[in-house]
Amino acid sequence: MPQASADNLRFPPPVLPEAAEDLRAEVRAFLADSAGEEAWRPNSDFGAGFSPEFSRRLAAKGWIGMTWPKKYGGAERSNLERYTVTEELLAAGAPVFAHWIADRQSGPLLLRFGSEAQRTAILPRIASGECFFSIGMSEPDSGSDLASVRTRAERVAGGWRINGAKVWTSNAHVNHFMIALCRTGEAGEDRHGGLSQFLIDLKHDGVAINPIVNMLGAHEFNEVVFDEVEIPEDRLIGGEGDGWRQVTSELAYERSGAERFLSNFHIFRALVDEIGATPDAHQAAALGRLTSRLWTLRSMSLSVAAMLEAGESPDVEAAIVKDLGNRFERDVVETARAVIDVQPGAMAGGNAADFPSLLAEAVLRQPSFTLRGGTTEIMRSIIARGLGLR
């Protein structure tokens, strides 16, 4: 049994290249300009800001797909530079969600496992901010137990026929494509066999997208039903039966980013202003506690970005950052409501940017942080495996 040791829990702090700091200044200038043109509503969750227009302007700066090869529309910049751009966008509460999934995981997945034809057809469109992706993993009977998915893809002449349903699919109603994990064969003894990933056009005949209104009253996720959807051969991504290995690599991108602790940074920022320059002792300690944890989380998350850059697969490290980061996000909200006397909810005559309104939304979004992208319990089981316990 491998022993838990300092060595498999190390998060060496990387030094950001100078180029990253120049880039940071550029992103800040861009954000300052944009805020003038299009005053976005401060986010209580990065996933709530969907603006194709903003995404296209980011793309014009070269900040979508920026690590990809130039021939696919990328800018061949490093992961640490991309990290710098994403953390600045998140910290500003910018409306980034339209392109986020495509930039973070669908594009990299296609780059790694897709065919040349898929890459040339899709990646430049993602990089130019014209093509947005949904994640097609969860199903009504398959949440944490992702390997149990039942959506079927059967071979037919010239392609595949898909039947089944995906659920909780964020923004399927406004996005262009989904990468769906489907069953193409027997699961086998390790339960991970017989899965394959497909590129599915969400406007395709037979794809029904049914809204699911969330507890905030917003339509963000959906049920996506496939009824005899026939797609051409070349929509299979990577190898038939390789879906599990591919989806696992996709999850590493999904779990390790700065959005796992910065998704409601705006609330922290607003809280500092709400408290003002002369906090009482309790408020100061509470702000300091959030600050020291944020500082630490950022260093850990940067370290994971550097591991990804070096070609390592820091699954356990990413799970640690996600678990600690999601707890931090929850504590941002819990701290805000505990240290100032505020009733969350719209004030008579107020507006959506008022602190009580922001806080209300933040309280209601809390439960999703520790679910999406893999639950806390699943993260802890991954960490336990890293400790050699499973």
Place this chain on the structure above:
Amino acid sequence: MNEELEILSHSAARLFADLVTPELLRRVDAGEWPHELWDAVAAAGFEGAEMTAFAATVTRIAGRFAAPIPLPETILAAAMLEGAGLSVPAGAMTIVAEPIAIDAAGSLSGTARRVPWARHVAHIAVICDGTEGATLALAETARCQITAGQNLAAEPRDDVCFDGATAVHSAGGVSSALLHEQAALLRAAQIAGALEKILSMTVQYAGERRQFGRPIAKFQAVQHHLAVLAGHTAAACAALEAALASPGFLANAAAKACASEAAGEAAAIAHQVHGAIGFTAEHALHRHTKALWAWREEYGNETYWNRRLGAEMAALGGAGLWPKIVGPD
């Protein structure tokens, strides 16, 4: 960690593993000074480390073994003395960071509380409040009155009365606040080491202890306890390394605050997983958890550092928060 530090931490780990034996600990508990351990540490040159990643690394390894010696105190005393242009005596030393009064003739007055290891060392680097501001004095313990006290881990934390003692002292060039911060950072390093230790002890125990016909490590509730323990350990270690990579007030405060907070959470989990055996005098666990409970309070606990950090953030205002987190401190 660079290669040099890697080699250093291996040789430090070997040294402490060889010398911090149950037998040595029994003698220290009975009030003895562990000559052989200190001599070996001095021979290896660990106590002369400059206040850099080197110092934090040996201190962290010493923390992993709960080595009963004033290693961080001696490192800090030497660094302060050198910085103030005073000569550095041989042997173990300790520090007093809360200023003591000094008069124009170099005569000290006042009592410092809970001074680490005072009874066992010959010299104390003392921050003094003189007529020309803060100075550093090198006091000899032989000229002070020492009253024995101890922390939760039974490490000496003695009161030192300096009344009437004269001491060589510098002409300024020292900062009580800086010494306090660095002392906090090295306690954070000791805590990081102790957390690594209890994590590996607890993972190992969970793999060995069987209940209901299987190792308790197979129970998901236990696995998740250990995952949380690993998270706290990783965070405390990461905060320490981040503070070494980009030093400054924010980094130092965050490192001690995270380490101190992790200490309590982690100790609770380690004891829970060990069951009653971990509550016995005979089992080694309490040596490390007591150290955690003691060190988390010393040189400022999490509330102390978080308050100072929070006051700084509040003064910066919301717009200044993010640039402060990512910017140069």
